[in-house]
Amino acid sequence: MLRLLAYTVLAAVLYYGGTTAVSWRRNVKKAQQSGLPYILVPVFFLHPLWLAGHVFLLPLFSRLPRSWMTWIEYCIPDFGYAHRMDAFERVGADTFLTVAPSGLVMYTCDADVINQVVQRRNDFPKPSPIYRALKIYGGNVVSAEGNVWRQHRKAVSPPFTEKNNHLVWQETIDQSLAMLSSWVGRDGKGDKTIDRVADDTMRLSLHVISRAGFGRKLEWPEDNTDVQVDKDYVDPSKIQNDMAGADEGHSMSYAYAIHCLLDNILFQLLFPRWLLRTVPLKAFRKANEAYSEWGNYMREAVEKKRTDLDVGKEVKESSESMDILAGLVKSQTKADKQAHLEDSEILGNMFVLILAGHETAANSIHFSMLYLALHRQSQLRLQKDVDDIFNGKPPSEWDYDRDLPQLFGSMVGAVLNEELRLVSPVVAIPKSTWGAPDAPLTVDGKTVTVPAETYIGLVVAASHRNPKLWPISPPTYPGGKPVHPRSNLDNDLEEFRPERWIVTEEESRSNKDARQQKKENMAARAGGDLNIDETSDTSERLYKPSKGAYAPFSDGHRSCIGRRFAQVEILVALAIIFQNYSVELAVDSYATDEEVAKMDDNAKADVWQKAAEDVREKMLNNMAAVITLQMRKGTVPIRLVPRGQEKFPPNVDQIWKTNHPEKCTTKGRPDWRPWDGKQMYHGA
Ligand code: HEM
Structure with missing residues (x-):
């Protein structure tokens, strides 16, 4: 019996080792054919096990001889801020591939390459699967690609007007x-x-987007020391976890619900809803409560806006008709069906706007x-x-x-x-050739090929510091x-x-x-x-920096709406x-x-x-x-x-x-x- 188990384990290890070696070889071949410089790394930085475990492994790896670990920086998500131009200087190229058994990544801090990638939306789509978790309330402009993205963008961008500004x-x-x-x-x-200061600027920004985005005016608390903070949950030093002032029919105030939601965003993004609902852990329960509460507040806001705007009739220009929610609700009545959003999509977009915007x-x-x-x-x-x-x-x-x-x-x-x-908030703007064919690209005047299924990181944390630019x-x-x-x-x-x-x-x-x-x-x-x-x-x-050299808001069609x-x-x-x-x-x-x-x-x-x-x-x-x-x-x-x-x-x-x-x-x-x-x- 024991022997059978040992054979099974051995077979599994051999199988895993074999398939890993085969796919690594296949990826190396693609890299060789691409014409781009490349380095070998043992892990694909988006591999779920690596994403979950790398923080625990890094302290162990740091004890190993440095010469064994030259690859490590390139597998850390957002290495661009920690290592900046040094990461590129070490490789000796401003655009290069990392080749792991389960995936290829192209990193660049070259302005011309960044510019080509952001301008060719169809060749270099957003790697939308990594944004799947952002759909917790519904489809939205951040996580969508292709025609669905176009539809969201058409509905979401019109409210961002000078009037709204x-x-x-x-x-x-x-x-x-x-x-x-x-x-x-x-x-x-x-x-x-x-x-x-960090907490208060967060509060400021949340209040601004709540008002200019969703028509909800939030008052600054008279005295921050008096707020009724939920001491059992999240960081009690965070003054914004103020429980007071829940609307009728709600267990949390609007401000507390959104803070609770955002402070624990990883719970929301990583765990399925049923798990958050059923596991009797306080953190899970609160995360789920915040999700329901904020969703309910937003549903009510949509309904109220609909009534206020008396949809279908001309409304006079008031501040109530200038916020972003008004624009989203109005999109449902427009003749252009390609800009129409379902209610769940309005909620989905409100969520990503508050997330991206605050x-x-x-x-x-x-x-x-x-x-x-x-x-x-x-x-x-x-x-x-x-x-x-x-x-x-x-x-x-x-x-x-x-x-x-x-x-x-x-x-x-x-x-x-x-x-x-x-300090660009997005350290490396994600693009890809996922679901797209091999894409030609001009690098230093030479045509190379970005292989299909390559993840791309436009490392603005480095291009913003690239002495060539x-x-x-x-x-x-x-x-x-x-x-x-x-x-x-x-x-x-x-x-x-x-x-x-x-x-x-x-x-x-x-x-x-x-x-x-x-x-x-x-x-x-x-x-x-x-x-x-x-x-x-x-x-x-x-x-005025050269094209592609400065892109904190990204550039091209998928640049920042806000x-x-x-x-x-x-x-x-x-x-x-x-x-x-x-x-x-x-x-x-x-x-x-x-x-x-x-x-x-x-x-x-x-x-x-x-x-x-x-x-x-x-x-x-x-x-x-x-x-x-x-x-x-x-x-x-x-x-x-x-x-x-x-x-x-x-x-x-x-x-x-x-x-x-x-x-x-x-x-x-x-x-x-x-x-x-x-x-x-x-x-x-
Ligand atoms: C300093 C402030 C901001 C910076 C640096 C910033 C940066 C960015 C970047 C780099 C992207 C592209 C991300 C990607 O491709 O993955 C982006 C997209 C986006 N941003 Fe911002 N952003 C800021 C503020 C805002 C605000 C205030 C809002 C809304 C109120 C907003 C809404 C959005 C949306 C909706 C997208 C997705 C656009 C699309 O995919 O079509 N952002 N932003």
Whole structure:
């Protein structure tokens, strides 16, 4: 009996080993025929077992000799943020394949390749099976492909109008003022340590999309300490888990339901509904409750909107008819049946809009604030531009049509662009040749073939830092050392330098001409009915990267629908925060307020540098993407102080570097780069 079992196991191992070897060989052959450089990796990064287990295996693998593990980075989802240009430099190519037994992946940080891929939607479709889990409420524009995607896009994009952007503008003003007031207190004095910036910007963004997206106004809680938090569930420190205020017939408030849903999104995406419903685990039960509650809120919202709009009749333009939900509901009455959505699809789209639209914008506001706290000189320049644009006017007098273009083309726009260059929420935009034939592609002027069934990662985290694509300057090494230990050690592309986006008048004029041309070409190709706005990735008054080099919102037909929405929200929130306040790092862990008050600039630079080092470390090592890239471990405390009352001098980093030349480790490459000078790839 035992022998039979042993034979069975042996046979299974041999069978698995044999089939693995055969399919690996087959994939290697495809890679060889493709003309692309390739590296061999033992696992396909999307293999479900690897996805589930790699976090546990990585610490074990890190104990093995480095020379055995040269492949490991390329199998980690979103390696692009952790390894950036270094990952490509090691391979020695900006576009290459990884070849595993169960799949091929093409990674690229080449602008021309990115541009070809995003423009040829039919040749390089989205790998829609990986988005299957996003259909928890129904089909939607993010997870669909082909004609079904076209139908969703036709229905979902029309509500993203300038009128809707006005709503975003107004709601962001209201919510940002409320957030700011919760930070600086009713007396406006500020200077209190705030450790919940990530949470609060998330709340801000959720409130904006709830209002401008679904017509649901959410009030900022009067006092965050009073909220009735569910301490038994998820992270009790998260103030947004506020249970108070459930509507009639609901067990959760609207805000709590959506937070509960999003905070535990992995439960929703990984486990089937019946399991969440039946397994008697508290976390499962709550996840399921949040799913039902938010779904019910949304169903009610659809019904109410239908009644409000009195479907079928002309409605006058009011803010109720300008939100996105109004647009989705109206799509059901249009003559164009190709833009018609079922009720479940309206819900499906509302879910992905809230998902795609809230973390992304929130993170941008959060990280822009952190970068500006680290770079006070840039902050000063931003404040000067805010002063020039608004001339001291309070936000109640700001005007979308007059002020938005100014903000967009100012240092505020430059900060937004630079933040998205460095911390793109989508680290590698997924494309593929799944379900499509082999696709020709021009790489460095040579025609190669992307084999059918290849997953493609457009690694914007690397293309945004590729020295072949961007003007570079010498590094300044904030804190006296490179921002990343291996990537771009000899230039400034790892550094936050929004000034790189500011251009001369003449460059700005030529940007304008080029953009007009692009808009016309795009409109002609898109057939005009998908509302694909290619004109305003960055303001024409700012630096214009080459095509494909800068794509935080992706590009082409499947580019972000909410780009303008997000840009408006982020620009306004930053303008409100910085109009009257400066953001400084909180140094409480290193000195008390009294101690800081007695310090001279040199001593202040020493404590500031410790806090700054902590932030830089977190922004390098504590970041991970579940849906979007976020700081997953720890928080960064900051302080808002009225302008003019800053404690630290604007050139604080420079003072520290001048005082501590011995601590500045800025020269040369680390000698532990064993791969330097060796060609890692095969083929090509
Ligand atoms: C800083 C903010 C944002 C960034 C960087 C961003 C980035 C992106 C990227 C890279 C994609 C393409 C993803 C892919 O192909 O897999 C995308 C798609 C999308 N985004 Fe955004 N996004 C942002 C904000 C928003 C907002 C505010 C909304 C809605 C309110 C939104 C809605 C969407 C939708 C619906 C799609 C799918 C479009 C399609 O497949 O046709 N995004 N976004």
